[in-house]
Amino acid sequence: xxxxxxxxxxxxxxxxxxxxxxxxxxxxxxxxxxxxxxxxxxxxxxxxxxxxxxxxxxxxxxxxxxxxxxxxxxxxxxxxxxxxxxxxxxxxxxxxxxxxxxxxxxxxxxxxxxxxxxxxxxxxxxxxxxxxxxxxxxxxxxxxxxxxxxxxxxxxxxxxxxxxxxxxxxxxxxxxxxxxxxxxxxxxxxxxxxxxxxxxxxxxxxxxxxxxxxxxxxxxxxxxxxxxxxxxxxxxxxxxxxxxxxxxxxxxxxxxxxxxxxxxxxxxxxxxxxxxxxxxxxxxxxxxxxxxxxxxxxxxxxxxxxxxxxxxxxxxxxxxxxxxxxxxxxxxxxxxxxxxxxxxxxxxxxxxxxxxxxxxxxxx
Amino acid sequence: xxxxxxxxxxxxxxxxxxxxxxxxxxxxxxxxxxxxxxxxxxxxxxxxxxxxxxxxxxxxxxxxxxxxxxxxxxxxxxxxxxxxxxxxxxxxxxxxxxxxxxxxxxxxxxxxxxxxxxxxxxxxxxxxxxxxxxxxxxxxxxxxxxxxxxxxxxxxxxxxxxxxxxxxxxxxxxxxxxxxxxxxxxxxxxxxxxxxxxxxxxxxxxxxxxxxxxxxxxxxxxxxxxxxxxxxxxxxxxxxxxxxxxxxxxxxxxxxxxxxxxxxxxxxxxxxxxxxxxxxxxxxxx
Numbered sequence: 001x002x003x004x005x006x007x008x009x010x011x012x013x014x015x016x017x018x019x020x021x022x023x024x025x026x027x028x029x030x031x032x033x034x035x036x037x038x039x040x041x042x043x044x045x046x047x048x049x050x051x052x053x054x055x056x057x058x059x060x061x062x063x064x065x066x067x068x069x070x071x072x073x074x075x076x077x078x079x080x081x082x083x084x085x086x087x088x089x090x091x092x093x094x095x096x097x098x099x100x101x102x103x104x105x106x107x108x109x110x111x112x113x114x115x116x117x118x119x120x121x122x123x124x125x126x127x128x129x130x131x132x133x134x135x136x137x138x139x140x141x142x143x144x145x146x147x148x149x150x151x152x153x154x155x156x157x158x159x160x161x162x163x164x165x166x167x168x169x170x171x172x173x174x175x176x177x178x179x180x181x182x183x184x185x186x187x188x189x190x191x192x193x194x195x196x197x198x199x200x201x202x203x204x205x206x207x208x209x210x211x212x213x214x215x216x217x218x219x220x221x222x223x224x225x226x227x228x229x230x231x232x233x234x235x236x237x238x239x240x241x242x243x244x245x246x247x248x249x250x251x252x253x254x255x256x257x258x259x260x261x262x263x264x265x266x267x268x269x270x271x272x273x274x275x276x277x278x279x280x281x282x283x284x285x286x287x288x289x290x291x292x293x294x295x296x297x298x299x300x301x302x303x304x305x306x307x308x309x310x311x312x313x314x315x316x317x318x319x320x321x322x323x324x325x326x327x328x329x330x331x332x333x334x335x336x337x338x339x340x341x342x343x344x345x346x347x348x349x350x351x352x353x354x355x356x357x358x359x360x361x362x363x364x
Numbered sequence: 365x366x367x368x369x370x371x372x373x374x375x376x377x378x379x380x381x382x383x384x385x386x387x388x389x390x391x392x393x394x395x396x397x398x399x400x401x402x403x404x405x406x407x408x409x410x411x412x413x414x415x416x417x418x419x420x421x422x423x424x425x426x427x428x429x430x431x432x433x434x435x436x437x438x439x440x441x442x443x444x445x446x447x448x449x450x451x452x453x454x455x456x457x458x459x460x461x462x463x464x465x466x467x468x469x470x471x472x473x474x475x476x477x478x479x480x481x482x483x484x485x486x487x488x489x490x491x492x493x494x495x496x497x498x499x500x501x502x503x504x505x506x507x508x509x510x511x512x513x514x515x516x517x518x519x520x521x522x523x524x525x526x527x528x529x530x531x532x533x534x535x536x537x538x539x540x541x542x543x544x545x546x547x548x549x550x551x552x553x554x555x556x557x558x559x560x561x562x563x564x565x566x567x568x569x570x571x572x573x574x575x576x577x578x579x580x581x582x583x584x585x586x587x588x589x590x591x592x593x594x595x596x597x598x599x600x601x602x603x604x605x606x607x608x609x610x611x612x613x614x615x616x617x618x619x620x621x622x623x624x625x626x627x628x629x630x631x632x633x634x635x636x637x638x639x640x641x642x643x644x645x646x647x648x649x650x
Contacts, residue, residue: 055548075551082552088545092567101563105554149553 006031006156006189007052012061014047021047022058023213029157029191029206034183036200037193039210040236045193048210049159052191053082065156076105081150082159086166087142089134095121095145096130102153120152124182140171147179151186160192164199176202197237201225209233228270231359234283241289241328243282243303244361247274255358257282259303261324266301267356279361286318288355289330291339291347302350303328307341321347393627400620416621426605426622433602434633437584440520444527444580445573451528452535452572457544471532479526483593486522487513490594514596522590527580534579538572539565574643578634585630602626 007029014022021044029035037045050056052063054075063070070078081102090098096117103113121127124144134142143163150158164172164179180203183190194200200207201221208218209232217229228234235242243265245257256266257280267282274280305321305328317332319341330349332341341347403413420426455467474482489495490512500506512518546568550560566573591601606626609619638645 053548053552055551075548076554076556080552082549084545084549086543086545088543088549090546090549090564090567092564092570101550101555102553105559153553 005029006066007035007191008064009052010062010064012048012051012063013059014044014051014056015059020044020213022051024061025210025213025215026061027208027215027218029189031189032187033205034180034190034192034203036204036207037191037210038197038200038207038237039193039195041195043210044213045195045210046161047213049082049161049191049193052157053080053159054078079156080159081153081155081157082161083146083150083163085161085163087146087163089142089146089149091134093134094130095126095132095134095137098134098145099130099149099152102149106153116152120148123185124148124151139167140175143167143175147182151182151188155188158188158190160190162194162196164194164196172199179203201237207237209236211236228283228357230271231281231283234270234357234359239286239329240283241286243284243323243326243328245280245282247276247278247280247358249276250274254353255280257358259324263303263323265303265356266353267358268354270357271359274358274360280358281361282356282358284351284356286329287331288351289328289349290351291330292350299353300350301353301356302348305347305349307343307345307347309343310341319347321349396620396623399616400624402617404617416618417625419618420621420625429600429605430602430625430629432600433585434629436516436520437523437581440523440527440584441577441581443520444524444531445577447524448528448531448535448576449569452532452539455532456536456539457542468536471529474525475529479587479589482525483522483590486518486525486594490518490521513594514598516595516599519591519595519599519601522594523584523587526587526590527583530579530583531576534572534576535569536572538569542568570641570643574638574641577637581634581637582630586626 005028008027010026012022012025013020023044025048027035037048039045047056051058054070054073058071065079070080090101093101096114099117099120100113103116108116117130118127121129124147126141126144126148129137129141129145134145137145146163160179164175167175176199179190179192183203190203192200192203201224204221206218207221207224209216209224211232217224217233219227219229224233224237228237231242234240243257243259245259245265247255248258248264249256250269253269254266255269255274256264258264265282267284303323305323308320308322308327310319310332311317312332315334317334318329319332321328321330328349400416401412401414402410403415405411420430451471455464455471459467477485487494491497492509492511492513494512496512497506497510500510501508542565546564547560550564555563586603588601588603588607591599592604595601602622603626606619606622609615609622613619
């Protein structure tokens with residue numbers, strides 16, 4: 001086992017009845033990194049986090065924190081703290097007492113306690129709020145108090161259970177960046193679970209994409225985006241267009257796929273064992289689509305479509321087109337190079353096959 | 365026109381409440397207050413005076429009975445809280461769905477019978493020829509019949525039994541509203557069972573604890589049947605004094621004064637309890 005990993009789990013299983021909420025999950029989080037677990041609701045990520053916090057026990061597998069086996073250690077004895085989804089600040093205590101609660105349990109003397117409370121409040125940007133009640137604070141401030149309450153204890157591992165979910169959009173964007181800065185500043189290892197792929201991408205060093213209790217892929221955000229390992233990851237992380245068809249030929253890691261209307265498109269092979277005749281799915285990102293073959297360059301793949309509508313959203317403006325009943329989205333460049341688009345007009349979308357990924361059809 | 369109709373219907377809706385308060389609470393109490401200040405000089409002449417109140421403080425039997433009643437009521441309230449808290453915790457936090465309703469009903473069912481019937485039920489269990497006594501004899505733990513009635517313990521058992529529901533209901537209500545994560549956060553930040561109970565759960569449940577305690581304390585202090593039937597002639601409950609003055613001695617003036625004193629002194633005790641626990645009546649009653 002690597003000595004520098006703060007958290008390492010092997011073969012974790014947690015069953016509820018016949019259903020395995022966590023199904024043979026192994027993970028390894030290096031010290032001082034931001035690790036996210038991303039998945040749709042019901043994928044088992046909260047169960048996994050509760051196993052790590054100690055609120056629940058795994059049916060199989062081991063949890064090691066800094067090399068120490070944690071399976072039998074109760075939550076109050078683990079070097080792990082958790083920021084709850086709804087924060088769970090103690091409403092009957094002031095902000096200072098909330099933060100001091102953990103220090104008191106560690107038998108830190110009162111004078112030292114006051115000093116460290118003031119210090120951590122300063123660090124999270126809420127100086128001199130010790131005597132307020134949590135109910136009097138704004139959502140963002142409460143969030144920071146919840147973080148301070150854990151960080152003041154200098155845990156090996158900080159678990160975060162979608163703490164940004166309750167905030168409004170603007171504040172959420174702001175807190176994302178702030179959380180990342182705080183993590184760097186404190187150097188604590190963060191394990192963050194979320195269903196929001198943007199949160200996971202922006203903040204994390206490593207992201208694990210989880211589905212039905214299993215990890216589909218563990219990778220840095222950029223790799224996850226550019227080289228998704230499974231169709232689920234390709235569809236879940238970021239926007240993607242999906243085209244279904246049959247493989248006609250594979251050469252040099254590029255597969256040609258015939259769509260149901262006869263058009264042949266190509267993309268890089270992303271799953272093993274893709275042979276001619278197999279059902280396949282091709283994924284291409286909206287920003288990889290260009291509006292003329294020239295722009296896409298030599299050897300590009302293209303598809304004839306009919307324009308449905310354009311969706312203006314600043315830098316994220318898109319055109320919705322349709323090919324054989326299948327909706328495709330392409331990003332509209334906002335630098336004036338976009339062609340004039342009229343609904344029901346004809347549009348040829350092209351792409352570099354290296355940017356598209358072809359998977360064997362996932363058995364649904 | 366519209367507003368006058370609105371006002372009329374408001375009064376109409378308020379009427380039952382107002383009639384209740386005025387006729388059944390306000391008028392009798394004011395009447396009693398008036399009687400308590402009347403001193404009977406001879407069989408047909410009355411004068412105003414404080415003689416009855418002086419009696420309470422000068423006759424040690426009166427105020428000693430009051431102190432004894434108060435202390436035992438406080439103890440009963442505390443005991444009720446100790447017993448009710450785990451029950452309420454189980455109903456509010458651990459029981460799910462159907463069993464929750466059934467448990468709640470189980471707490472409620474005894475109250476379908478009158479206090480008299482419930483008290484006689486306990487007497488059947490505790491008396492010399494009762495169930496517990498005969499079991500002990502069958503088991504061979506005692507040689508002869510044991511009288512478990514007519515002592516303070518029997519009185520307190522009966523009073524706790526009567527007060528239990530009124531403690532469980534407000535506790536279940538407050539504990540029900542507590543976020544499970546609060547308890548988990550309490551453990552997560554390093555607290556043991558005792559710490560979480562003391563620092564997280566009890567402060568949260570305080571409004572329920574205080575309102576339950578007030579209700580049980582007032583009920584206990586003012587209860588009559590249970591102390592008389594289960595405590596026998598020596599139970600010396602303050603309400604018995606009032607009963608004796610009114611019914612046996614036919615001294616309504618003294619009875620009224622004792623009644624007023626019971627009301628005033630018990631309200632004072634409740635106020636003191638609220639002050640000591642740092643709660644206000646408004647917070648406790650929601």
